[in-house]
Amino acid sequence: MVIQSKQNRKIKQIRKLFSHKGRETEKCFVFEGKKLFEEALKSAVPLVGILVARRFMDTNRHQLDAISSEIPVEVVEDHIYDQLSRQKHPEGILCIAKYFDAQIDLKRSQHLLLLDELADPGNLGTIIRTADGVGFDGIICSDQTVDFYNDKVIRATMGSFFHIPIYKTDRFEAFIQKLKQNNFFVCATSLNGNLSQESPMPHHSKNALILGNESHGVRPQIEAICDFSWKLPIYGKxxxxxxxVAAGIMMYLTVIGDKK
Amino acid sequence: MVIQSKQNRKIKQIRKLFSHKGRETEKCFVFEGKKLFEEALKSAVPLVGILVARRFMDTNRHQLDAISSEIPVEVVEDHIYDQLSRQKHPEGILCIAKYFDAQIDLKRSQHLLLLDELADPGNLGTIIRTADGVGFDGIICSDQTVDFYNDKVIRATMGSFFHIPIYKTDRFEAFIQKLKQNNFFVCATSLNGNLSQESPMPHHSKNALILGNESHGVRPQIEAICDFSWKLPIYGKxxxxxxxVAAGIMMYLTVIGDKK
Structure with missing residues (x-):
């Protein structure tokens, strides 16, 4: 049965999952594209449904048949898919997944990234991709940070969303104290911090880097409990x-200290 | 006279300048927001007109009066401004400027950035901001690179568009040869390049870093004429x-070599 109407119950449900409120109600999120679908299959993320445009089914039937005993696959007319899609050039596959609990083992982790009220989905997605690229062990977000289940975030990670554990805590300060008790060197980034061309974090130590909001940076009460405040030198105007970009440079400088 | 209609000639002209074709016809471009307006005033960029919403005129009359003898300022009803605006939260000021010829003096330049067919306006804007931040001397784009007069590019630069010279050339390969004749070390970035944690460019030398398209990277015929192909190591998945982000890390690594 190919879905013919945009009033179909499934279509309406998916439309809700593009909003934060809808996700919070259903404890589910959505993402689009073949690359993310394949990365999700390789991960432990619990897929609960897949919606494909008729054209996608026609060209990927084999792959979809192989998973359809475990994950319900529904087919929709191309024009209805394209209306629903948030992609510029809709590929024709959308996945629905359940919220999951990421585990970050403080004993085994060496490099952690903390995000304090970061607001832009594209920035968050890019930062997740970079943290994965440089081999960080996990990402922890304060509760006012943009929702990482936002489809724009997941798209910008280019698959890294499924590679690196990420979670949100409403006890951000307490989490930092816990890191310190577990021998992490905790470093805030700050425009008023100490200038250093190199990462101030001791090599081969456990450490955590905190980045803040695009306008206001890391909150003062968070910066106050950190071991160090770091500012990258700016040489131009x-x-x-x-x-x-700052996150990328700082994470990279922190990691190469250990790889030399 | 406050503009009352969206059919007004000025409003129609500005709407055209949001498109590449319109800009090429008029050799003018537009950008919005008070911060960019102020950065433009401090620069040599030739402003030819300013459009403000009535609310913006009410709260910034003094500043606008001071420039109105040199630059025509037109006022428009708030709701017409907001319909025209491309900002999420329109501030109420839009500037029209003429295309300009940036000068990059190869004799005085030490660090140049070259962009080969970069496609995304947000990426280009962020890269311009970073190049300014790390103190690069100029940016040269191949002719298939996204138009740097695009308002999304200028917005993402956060003012750096007015700090660092940038131009486009349809003779990109010839420009690279000219750099080499002028003793620049020219380095392409490439996923197939030589792995190096540090910039391969000699310290205190003149050098040029080339980044490519988001999907395809630097074109092979460009990479072939460079002195070096550089890949940043990826430690994760x-x-x-x-x-x-890659541009940020690579420019930073190149510059700190000289600042140590």
């Missing part, structure tokens, strides 16, 4: 760097 | 980094 820009007032600051984009937060995802 | 991501296949690659976002190009603006």
């Amino acid at each position: 820009a007032e600051s760097l984009n937060v995802a | 991501a296949e690659s980094l976002n190009v603006a």
Whole structure:
């Protein structure tokens, strides 16, 4: 049965999952594209449904048949898929997955990234991709950080969303104290911090890097409990760097200290 | 006279300048927001007109009066401004400027950034901001690179568009040869390049870093004429980094070599 109407119950449910409120109600999220679908299959993320455009089914029947005993696959007319899609050039596959509990083992982790009220979905997605790229062990978000289940975030990670554990805590300060008790060196980034071209974090130590909001940076009460406040030197006329670029440079400098 | 209609000639002209075709016809471009307006005033960019919403005029009359003898300022009803605006939260000021010829003096330049067919306006804007932040001397784009006069590019630069010279050339390969004749070390970035944690560019030398398209990287015929192909090591599971993040890390590593 190919879904013919945009009033179909499934279509309406998916439309709700594009909003934060809808996700919080259903404890489910959605993402699109073949690459993310394949990365999700390789991960432990619990897929609960797949919606494909008729054209996608026609060209990927074999792959979809192989999983359809475990995950319900529904087919929809192309034009209805394209209306629903948030992709610029809809590929024709959308996955529905359940919220999951990421585990970050503090005993085994060496490099953690903490995000304090980061607001932009594209920045968050790019930062997740970079944290995966440089081999960080996990990401922890404060509760006012943009929802990482937002489809724009997942898209910008280019699959890294399924590679690196990420979770949100409403006890961000307590979590930092716990890190310190577990021998992590905790470093805030700050435009008022100590200038250093290199990562101030001791090599081969356990450490956590905190980045903040695009406008306001890390909150003062968070910066106050950190071991160090770090500012990258700016040599030109820009007032600051984009937060995802700053995160990339700082994570990279931290990791190469250990790889030398 | 406050503009009352969206059919007004000025409003129609501005709407055209949001498109590449319209800009090429008029050799003018537009950008929005008070911060960019102020950065433009401090720069040599030739402003030819300013459009403000009535609310913006009410609260910034003094500043606008001071420039109105040199630059025509037109006022528009708030709701017409907001319909025209491309900002999420329109501030109420839009500037029209003429295309300009940026000068990059190869004799005085030390660090140049070259962009080969970069496609995304947000990436280009972020890269311009970072190049300014790390103190690069100029940016040169191949002719298939996204138009840097696009308002999304200028917005993402956060003002750096007015700090660092940038231009486009349809003779990209010839420009690279000219750099080499002028003793620049020219380094392409490539996923098939030589792995190096540090910038391969000699310290205190003149050098040029080339980044490519988000999907295809630097074109092979460009990579072939460079002095070096550089790949940043990836320690995690991501296949690659976002190009603006990679640009940030690579420019930073290149510059700190000289600042130590």
